[in-house]
Amino acid sequence: MNVLDEALKVINQNRLHADLVAKGNRQLAMQNKEFANLYKSYMSNVISLARQGNFDKKLEKEKKNLDLMLKKLNIGNIEPNYSCRGCQDSGYINGKQCECLKREINKILVSESGFGELVDFKNVKFDIFDGAELIKKIYQKLEAWCNSDFKKKMVFLSGGTGTGKTYLLKCMANEFIKRGKVTTLVTAYKMSQDCLKSYACRDVFEKEALIGKYLESEVLFIDDLGTEVNSSALTINYLYTIINERKMRNLPTVITTNLSLADIRDQYDERIYSRIADETTIKIQFAGKDLRLKK
Secondary structure, three states: OOHHHHHHHHHHHHHHHHHHHHHHHHHHHOOOHHHHHHHHHHHHHHHHHHHHOOOOHHHHHHHHHHHHHHHHHOOOOOOOOOOOOOOOOOOEEOOEEOHHHHHHHHHHHHHHHOOOOOOOHHHOOHHHOOOHHHHHHHHHHHHHHHOOOOOOOEEEEEEOOOOOHHHHHHHHHHHHHHOOOOEEEEEHHHHHHHHHHHHHOOOHHHHHHHHHHHHHOOEEEEEEEOOOOOOOHHHHHHHHHHHHHHHHOOOOEEEEEOOOHHHHHHHOOHHHHHHHHOOOEEEEEEOOOOHHHHO
């Protein structure tokens, strides 16, 4: 089951639960004859007026009387109380993904990523960094980028181990999720393994699902580029395809790595280097000591 199907399963369960609760309440209320008669009259008028494309104050009065009776009978809503009023727990509004569906997708993606709890920009403590003022300016610049129109389509964060790149990645991912963007976080190792699985897979749907999330996600974070066990020609081709397609489609991509741009050219190839190093990429070099050792 892919991420979208898993998220829709949760949304549909919410809808089913709301429908079942409403149905149970309605059956209980209908045992009261006075309520049953009023409800039947109300529904008959609703149908009649709907055919005419009309609505009058008589319906409003009948609805108020129904609500008052339900309150006296101490019975809950007889209409489904959906978790999301926008899409009524269908996951879509006018054919587009509802924000509630995107939230469920992001929950699954973050859980599967193994990155743990995300971080809010406002909770960052800059005094733990070497060169705190410079780091603060970097964080402010990238927080602004997360809320921009992405004239710069990619962010390339390079620097030594433990200098705060992944921590910044978590802040940025959290900011995108707050904006309602479907956000995928993955290590370079995990992505390379998915590429190899996709290549070897015979099932067309599974093959597409393994790579599709990297191509289609509204925002993609690739952590620790260069740590893949084997940067073969195959995985390099997949990496180029993902980076190139996302740039062509104006989809934001963030890469963290211990490698410099020169190292990228040496470890991968000229195509990948040129897509990362071009003028549409924000390039930031992290310096300083390993924060984990300092702790």
